[in-house]
Amino acid sequence: MPGVPSGRACENCRRRRQKFKCDYAKPTCSRCAHLGVECIGSGQRRFVFIDQKCARRRVLGRKSVASVASTTSSSLQSLSACSGNDADVLINSFVEMIRPSTARRFNLAWTYGTFLEKVPQRLGSNEALDVAANALVASHRDFATRRPVTLDSLAKYSNAIKALTQSLDDPMESRSLETICAVILLTMCQNLGGLGLQHLNSHCQGAVQMLHLRQTSSPIAEFELDLHTYLQDPVLVQSLFNRSMRLAPSKFEALSRVLAINEDLPGSAILILLFRIPSLMRHGRAVLHGCANRDAFMAELSSTFITLRKAASLVYSKYMMGPSTESKHTGPYGFCLAFSCIFNCMLRGVEPNNHQLLQEAAKLV
Known part of the structure; x- marks a missing residue:
């Protein structure tokens, strides 16, 4: 025109x-x-x-949640602004954070997982999820412009906490996937705004407990399985820094059932290996206090390090050599590299003159 x-x-x-x-x-x-x-x-x-025939988006009821879960992520491309109300503004703002054209350093779907592509179609069905998504949009805006956390972001985060508290008081909403997703979105607000590790720990623990309460004999829905997969990495990191999240072997077996960890998948096999790190740390502290055998600890540490390096090589050769690497494969490989550096430093602390460890350290960095 x-x-x-x-x-x-x-x-x-x-x-x-x-x-x-x-x-x-x-x-x-x-x-x-x-x-x-x-x-x-x-x-x-x-x-x-603008196509005037575009139908207004209907607010999803509880009865339609099951049908929404089966919708593929291709619906992300079909979302468009059909009206100027607050719901459409929120959907459009959320889609901008996860659109494939968004730069990777600002793309939340690349950072946290593709399960975020299924969130826009669920907005409007749960107040806690809507307010949490609004808080995440505000935190992401501050992060993208490289400015400190604003009062607007803090106010929206506070409103999200209040809405989540009200949802948890409702027996029906407290076990819904939308409420669990709202908790996960709040953990992302914590990461982007740097609001403290203590609240991040509590959010993840709460999400895991809510998933545990949802366990039934029926097959797990695809969206719920995506939430399980996302929580594996934060729980792993917190098992190192949060004493209440450090897992004994028996507790890990129970957690693996809650998070639906599949031992046959390369990424999950690596996670199972990395979940052994807290027990290694306890063993190392026992060695420092003279309560355990040093040689046995070094043998166990070296064996775990070698297995981890082999797993990293397998993931790299199978998933990281293609023209376009998917974010769901870069996560496990990134964990392998990070913890390989940690293991390498621990071994070099005991054997500072080991040239092989020095060469591996240079390659890892």
Whole structure:
């Protein structure tokens, strides 16, 4: 249509008319990121044709939750703004954080998992999930513009906590997948805003307990299995730093059933191996206090390190050599590299002149 502006620059770059054009990066362009200001409308056209026949999005009832769970992630591409109400604004803002065109360093689906692609279609069915998603959008906006946590983000996070508390008081909503997902979204707010490890630990513990209460003999839904898969990594990290989350072998067997860890998958096999680290740490402390045999501990540590390195090589050769690597495979491989560095440092602390360990350390770094 003649006369309709076709520019896709953000509001700041369009208003200032700088010599260098906006680079259209999402969620924030390079210039706004450099200045630390909010970037609005980057990569979006100011005027577009809208199909008037687009139906308004209906609020999902509890009876439709089961049918929504079977919808594939391809529906992410079909979401569009059909009206200007708050629900549509929230959906569009959430989709921008996980859209494939969003840069990887700001793409939450790449960082936390593709299960986030199934969240937009569930917005509107649970108040706790809606408020938690709104808080996550605000935290992500602060993170993308590289500025400290704002009062608006803190207020929305506080509202999300209140809404979650009310949902937990309801026997029906407290066990719903939407409420569990709201808890998980709050852990992401903690990560993006750096609001403290203590609350992050409590959120993850709560989510695991809620999944445990949902255990039934019926098959696990796909969305619920995605939530299980996401929680495996935070629980693993917290088992190292949170004493209440350190797991004995018997407790790990129970947790593996709750989180549906499949020992046959390479990524899950690595997680099972890494969950042995807390017991190794306890064994190491016993050696330091003279309560355990040092040689036996070193043999166990070396054996675990060798097994971990073999598992990392297997994951790399099978999943990391393709032209496009999926985020669900980079997570286990990243854990392998991180904990391989830790094991290498522990072994070099005992054998500082071991040249093989020094060479491996250089490769890992």
